[in-house]
Each structure stands twice: as structure tokens, then as C-alpha cells.
Amino acid sequence: MYQPGKIWLCICSVSALYHLVVVAVCIKQILHPSQNRSTFKKLYNWCRSWYPSQVFGALLVSLPVLAVIGNLTCNNIHIYTDIPRNYYLNLVTVSIIHFCNFTQVYWYVKSILATIFAVSFLAYLVYPGCSCIHHTVQNITTSSQGLACEPVYNNFLGELSLNLTLLLILLWLLNREFEINYRLSFHCSLLAAKDKKKMANLKNQADWLLHNIIPKHVSDQLKKSAHYSENHKDVGILFANLVNFNELYDESYNGGKEYLRVLNELISDFDELLDKHEFRNVEKIKTIGATFMAASGLNPFIRGENQHKYQHLQELMEFAFSLNRVVDDFNQSLIEFDLILRVGVNYGDVTSGVIGTTKLYYDIWGDAVNIASRMETTGVNGRIQVNERTKDVLKQWYEFQERGQIFVKGKDNMTVFLFTRPKENAIRMF
Structure with missing residues (x-):
């Protein structure tokens, strides 16, 4: 039997355990930075490498949409109940937009994950064996409203597909632009830091030379x-x-x-x-x-x-x-x-x-x-x-x-x- 509460509890437990491990490793690194050969140091360096950081970042950025999908039921996605349906679809939309966050994760990783979750959500609604909506439509077609059920269901899926498609296109473009801007900002900040350090060194050298030629209180004047x-x-x-x-x-x-x-x-x-x-x-x-x-x-x-x-x-x-x-x-x-x-x-x-x-x-x-x-x-x-x-x-x-x-x-x-x-x-x- 499908029990979304247990799935959500499992996701929260795994996420909490991951956060605790990350916090423990960071605290250990801050308190004992000189222990280069310790297990925590090796774990810390491994977690900061490219592929593990992308995997852990993908897990974190996926938590909101996993939480939303984990609470998917026939009641909150019922196409004939506007308030629960619209509220749930708004949660799905916001959770997918959340894939624009976490700048440490590469842009195409976030975009691919958003696309996978959006397509999976649509597949759940369309595929007869998995969709409670489809069964709801079949039950309604046997009643006096059967003639109006199919057009409403088709319009709902068409509108939802179009919205998610446009949202994914916007998300891919935004992630790409954000990635470019973040890289340019990081590069400019790095160059600025290097230039600032170089200027500080030159100033210190000039002050050192000046103080060796002229007394300090005179040079200050x-x-x-x-x-x-x-x-x-x-x-x-x-x-x-x-x-x-x-x-x-x-x-x-x-x-x-x-x-x-x-x-x-x-x-x-x-x-x-x-x-x-x-x-x-x-x-x-x-x-x-x-x-x-x-x-x-x-x-x-x-x-x-x-x-x-x-x-x-x-x-x-x-x-x-x-x-x-x-x-x-x-x-x-x-x-x-x-x-x-x-x-x-x-x-x-x-x-x-x-x-x-x-x-x-x-x-x-x-x-x-x-x-x-x-x-x-x-x-x-x-x-x-x-x-x-x-x-x-x-x-x-x-x-x-x-x-x-x-x-x-x-x-x-x-x-x-x-x-x-x-x-x-x-x-x-x-």
C-alpha cells in the first residue's frame, strides 16, 4: 500500500543523517586542521572533490521536490478540487524552480534533475497503472458526468504539460546564465584578490624602502x-x-x-x-x-x-x-x-x-x-x-x-x- 508519510520520513532521516555527517566533518576540520592524515581529513578532502560534491549537491537540491512528490495522493491532486490541486501544483512548480539554487552544483546537473522530476510527475499522471487521476476519471465516466470528464482531464494534462515545458526551458536558460555570471564573478573576485594582495605587497615594500631611507615619523608626515x-x-x-x-x-x-x-x-x-x-x-x-x-x-x-x-x-x-x-x-x-x-x-x-x-x-x-x-x-x-x-x-x-x-x-x-x-x-x- 502506498504510504507517502513513511516515504517522506525516510527522506528526512537520510537528509538529516547526511547533514550531521557534513557538520561533524566541518567541525573536525576547523578544530584540528593540522591532522592531515586523520580519517576526518581524508573524508573532508574526498567530499570536497568534484564528483562527490556534485552528487551531494544534487541530493540536497532535490530534497524539496522529493518532499512534494513523497506526499502525492489522490486527494491533493484531484483535478475537480481546485484548492488542493492548485496548492499542490504550486508546490511542484516552486520545488522545480528550486533547482536554480545551489551554485556549487554544475548547471546541467541541476537542469537534468529538474527535467527528470518534471517528466516523472507527468508520467505519473498519464500512465494508467500509476495514476489515481486516471482511475478517478474512469469512475466518473460511468456517471452522468462521463461526457464532460475526458475533455477536462485532457485540458488539465495539456495545460500542465505546457506549463512544465515552459518552466523547464526557463530553468535551463536561467541556470546557464547563472553559471556564466557566477563564474565571471568568481574570476573577477579572484583577480581582484590577487591584485589587492599584490598591491599590498608593493605598498609594504615601498613603505619598507621609505622607512629605511627616512625615519618612520618623517615618512608618515x-x-x-x-x-x-x-x-x-x-x-x-x-x-x-x-x-x-x-x-x-x-x-x-x-x-x-x-x-x-x-x-x-x-x-x-x-x-x-x-x-x-x-x-x-x-x-x-x-x-x-x-x-x-x-x-x-x-x-x-x-x-x-x-x-x-x-x-x-x-x-x-x-x-x-x-x-x-x-x-x-x-x-x-x-x-x-x-x-x-x-x-x-x-x-x-x-x-x-x-x-x-x-x-x-x-x-x-x-x-x-x-x-x-x-x-x-x-x-x-x-x-x-x-x-x-x-x-x-x-x-x-x-x-x-x-x-x-x-x-x-x-x-x-x-x-x-x-x-x-x-x-x-x-x-x-x-
């Missing part, structure tokens, strides 16, 4: 304005010169390329020190041959976070000590040759700015810069030399030895001091 210049108070300036580095130069060996390679390696070691947190106030300005120039206190944002007014000067001195350690370590790899570093430090008011619009050049200017350069050029090899004003600020952390007066170009005689050692009870501010 240049993004808002095409010009940059700023006056700074009490900025520390350091010049560190490898006084005997030119003795390594030998043009007869590879045209002097080895000289540049060694210089680049050593300056790169200097640059790596600037990435450390304890030197966040120190910024590299430039290199002039074998001379390394740096300054501290130029970034107003970092300087505002300092615990002490002259914390950046202490960091600059510690940076000078680190430069000496780098040179000592570098000398270990040299054969029968020791590089000598001479350092000069000063502090004072400077002006910083960016010159040019294409090849940008960042630098600082001021009398304090000139004095720091003279502290280096008139200094002692292997020592750190400062003037009296700088010594008065740094003496709370370090001990200095008076060297005496030396002639400084543009300043006549100037009393200078050489660093000896850090004070034992001095407090580091970083």
Missing part, C-alpha cells in the same frame, strides 16, 4: 604633506669613523669590490643594532664612506615616552659602546688586521628636513652637528670624545677624563673629555 622640516631641541649626535678602514682597500683585487663587501657587512651589523628596543631613540642619519652618523631624540613621540629628559643621550652613549663591541667581534674574522673606531658625541639644537621630490634625502643641520663632527675628527683612536657641555649632562651616568683644550675649526680652543667608564651606581633609564 610626508604622506600628508610634500615637504618636511622640523626644529629639535637638545638632540644627540654621534659620528663613528673607522679610521684605518681605507687600508683594506686594494683596487687590484676584483677592482675594489671586496672593500665594498666588507664595508657593507660591517655597516649592516651597525644597522641591526637599531632594531633593538633599548636603542629606540637612536636613528641612523647616513654613512659617509667609513663614517657612521646617528642621532637621538628626533622622534617626538618616542621622546615623549622617556622617563628622563636626557634618556635619549644615555641610549646614544650605549649605542656607541655597542658599535665598539661590533667592531671587536668583526676583528675576530679578520686576519692580521684590526679595525679601529673613533667616536665623537655632542648634543644641541638641530634642524631636520627632507630635500628633493624624487630621490629623497633626509639629514640634520646645525652647529651641534658640526661640533659632533669635530669631536670625531679631533678625537683619539678607539675612544669616545665629548665636549664640556655634553660631559656635564652625561656625568650622572658615566665618568670622563679631561683631555685638555684642542683647536676646533670655527670654535677656536675647546675643552674636550674622553669617556673612561660607566659609573657603578648609575641607573639605566631603559
Whole structure:
């Protein structure tokens, strides 16, 4: 005996079981994505392959029409009862239109399934052995209404066939157009995502190059304005010169390329020190041959976070000590040759700015810069030399030895001091 309720219950049970399996596999994949060799991972990858995904998608998209056909009875399809008949036929129409959904399923798979279900429904109504309508018509023909039964039945089937045919033609065309639009949309989205990622990488590279040429707070200002210049108070300036580095130069060996390679390696070691947190106030300005120039206190944002007014000067001195350690370590790899570093430090008011619009050049200017350069050029090899004003600020952390007066170009005689050692009870501010 035909029992549509049991068929519908069976369909719901199979569908519910399938959904539970899919949800379990997805949850397992989210919670443990690294277990590539697990059974769930293999099942997940298999379900995402082409043919299984089409089969499972076809099953899901067919559920509405299976539910409607599963509840097919003689009462809800009776051609002489308008309300149940029209309601049921509307359900059939909507369930067939549902085959326009599920964009993951290929368009001809959905269209073929819709055609199969529509033809099967018409065959059920036409075939005498399967149609309760046909038996209903035969029973009615024995009554007084028999003469009008056949035309009504034929008109009903003709109208229904025409409607389903037109609906299928529309569905095939829509599925094809949807498939084209979905593929174009996916392709455009994929290209847009690739271009966006490429642009992000190019922007990151440009920012990286710009930040290596110009300090970050300066480059951020240049993004808002095409010009940059700023006056700074009490900025520390350091010049560190490898006084005997030119003795390594030998043009007869590879045209002097080895000289540049060694210089680049050593300056790169200097640059790596600037990435450390304890030197966040120190910024590299430039290199002039074998001379390394740096300054501290130029970034107003970092300087505002300092615990002490002259914390950046202490960091600059510690940076000078680190430069000496780098040179000592570098000398270990040299054969029968020791590089000598001479350092000069000063502090004072400077002006910083960016010159040019294409090849940008960042630098600082001021009398304090000139004095720091003279502290280096008139200094002692292997020592750190400062003037009296700088010594008065740094003496709370370090001990200095008076060297005496030396002639400084543009300043006549100037009393200078050489660093000896850090004070034992001095407090580091970083």
C-alpha cells in the first residue's frame, strides 16, 4: 500500500543523517586542521572533490521536490478540487524552480534533475497503472458526468504539460546564465584578490624602502604633506669613523669590490643594532664612506615616552659602546688586521628636513652637528670624545677624563673629555 508519510520520513532521516555527517566533518576540520592524515581529513578532502560534491549537491537540491512528490495522493491532486490541486501544483512548480539554487552544483546537473522530476510527475499522471487521476476519471465516466470528464482531464494534462515545458526551458536558460555570471564573478573576485594582495605587497615594500631611507615619523608626515622640516631641541649626535678602514682597500683585487663587501657587512651589523628596543631613540642619519652618523631624540613621540629628559643621550652613549663591541667581534674574522673606531658625541639644537621630490634625502643641520663632527675628527683612536657641555649632562651616568683644550675649526680652543667608564651606581633609564 502506498504510504507517502513513511516515504517522506525516510527522506528526512537520510537528509538529516547526511547533514550531521557534513557538520561533524566541518567541525573536525576547523578544530584540528593540522591532522592531515586523520580519517576526518581524508573524508573532508574526498567530499570536497568534484564528483562527490556534485552528487551531494544534487541530493540536497532535490530534497524539496522529493518532499512534494513523497506526499502525492489522490486527494491533493484531484483535478475537480481546485484548492488542493492548485496548492499542490504550486508546490511542484516552486520545488522545480528550486533547482536554480545551489551554485556549487554544475548547471546541467541541476537542469537534468529538474527535467527528470518534471517528466516523472507527468508520467505519473498519464500512465494508467500509476495514476489515481486516471482511475478517478474512469469512475466518473460511468456517471452522468462521463461526457464532460475526458475533455477536462485532457485540458488539465495539456495545460500542465505546457506549463512544465515552459518552466523547464526557463530553468535551463536561467541556470546557464547563472553559471556564466557566477563564474565571471568568481574570476573577477579572484583577480581582484590577487591584485589587492599584490598591491599590498608593493605598498609594504615601498613603505619598507621609505622607512629605511627616512625615519618612520618623517615618512608618515610626508604622506600628508610634500615637504618636511622640523626644529629639535637638545638632540644627540654621534659620528663613528673607522679610521684605518681605507687600508683594506686594494683596487687590484676584483677592482675594489671586496672593500665594498666588507664595508657593507660591517655597516649592516651597525644597522641591526637599531632594531633593538633599548636603542629606540637612536636613528641612523647616513654613512659617509667609513663614517657612521646617528642621532637621538628626533622622534617626538618616542621622546615623549622617556622617563628622563636626557634618556635619549644615555641610549646614544650605549649605542656607541655597542658599535665598539661590533667592531671587536668583526676583528675576530679578520686576519692580521684590526679595525679601529673613533667616536665623537655632542648634543644641541638641530634642524631636520627632507630635500628633493624624487630621490629623497633626509639629514640634520646645525652647529651641534658640526661640533659632533669635530669631536670625531679631533678625537683619539678607539675612544669616545665629548665636549664640556655634553660631559656635564652625561656625568650622572658615566665618568670622563679631561683631555685638555684642542683647536676646533670655527670654535677656536675647546675643552674636550674622553669617556673612561660607566659609573657603578648609575641607573639605566631603559
